Amino acid sequence: MRNYGPDTYGETNADVYDEWHADLDPADAVRCLEELIKEGPAGPVLELAVGTGRVTIPLAERGVDLRGVDASEAMVAIMRAKPGGDRIPVTIGDMADVDPGTDDQFAMIFVVFTTFFFLMSQEEQVRCFANVARRLVPGGRFVLECLVPDMARYQRNQSVDAHRVDQDHVRLVAVRHDPVDQRFDGQHILISDEGIRLAPVSMRYAWPSELDLMARLAGLERRHRWGGWRGEPYLGSGTHVTVYEKPA
Known part of the structure; x- marks a missing residue:
């Protein structure tokens, strides 16, 4: 698709994104992420492709110290207009850089709703994994929610x-x-x-085994792979939620 860049999806969809994706209830994701944060090491949490804040804002309301990165100013503007959205620091940039604008190390970095696949090449996806590993504290987690292509x-x-x-x-x-x-x-x-x-x-999709290899190249180890945010068994199709960990 010609002239398609990291911010194209957000800039063209921001005003209708929440309406068109109203069926994607973030409640289970928020609950699961909160549990993973509580059992992991201490430190701030970073969401890649923060979007309109559908997961970030509820997590922040539960007391999580959250930062965000997103390529689209229009999507972030929608988030900042929501109650509590203006209190979450967000950096406009390419999520492959994993650059929140500070030198902070993070206890968790996560990306939901298959948005990781908006990185348009294997090289960008590998670079994202490497930058995530560099930003995680020992024992920190990288959590991805991805579709398995049908x-x-x-x-x-x-x-x-x-x-x-x-x-x-x-x-x-x-x-x-x-x-x-x-x-x-x-x-x-x-x-x-x-x-x-x-x-x-x-989108540039990657199979779960390919994601595992990217993680291994970055020095991360797989801890969980579920079929969804409720911890369902992963059966090889549909959606998977995968948790990678940086060795302590």
């Missing part, structure tokens, strides 16, 4: 899905799959009486 959805490496059909609008998602570079290039398409709106999204 290749059965794609015929001739493409798909069109109807995500919402109402009387006054239709929301479609059209995706092309590049199996060589492990990329999805797509468009959310909203058709209504006001016209047509396009919201582009590109």
Whole structure:
């Protein structure tokens, strides 16, 4: 997708992001992350791709010392307009840099809602893991929530899905799959009486075993892999939540 950069998704989707993803209830993620924070070492916590603060704000309300990084000023502006969102320090930047604007070391770094795959190459993803490991205190954790791609959805490496059909609008998602570079290039398409709106999204997916290798290269060890935030068994498909740890 030409001219697509780290901030494109956020800049084009910020005003509708919470509405379009209202079905992604963050409550289980907040609870699980809070438990992991309590059992881990002391120190601040960093969220990569903080977005509109759907996880960060509830965690901060529970007393967690949180910082954030995001590439999109528009997404962060939505977060700062929410109650409590303006009290969370956020740095605008590429999450692969893992640079919160300070020299702090972190007890936990996390990225949710498959946003890690917004890093568009294997090199960027490997660099993110390396920078995460550099920023974690001994015993600190890196927590990722990622989808496992379902290749059965794609015929001739493409798909069109109807995500919402109402009387006054239709929301479609059209995706092309590049199996060589492990990329999805797509468009959310909203058709209504006001016209047509396009919201582009590109992702570079990685299989769980590939993420494990990235972690190993960075000096991190896998501690948990669940099928979701409730600790369900991981069965090889759907979503996985993986916890990596920096050796003490």
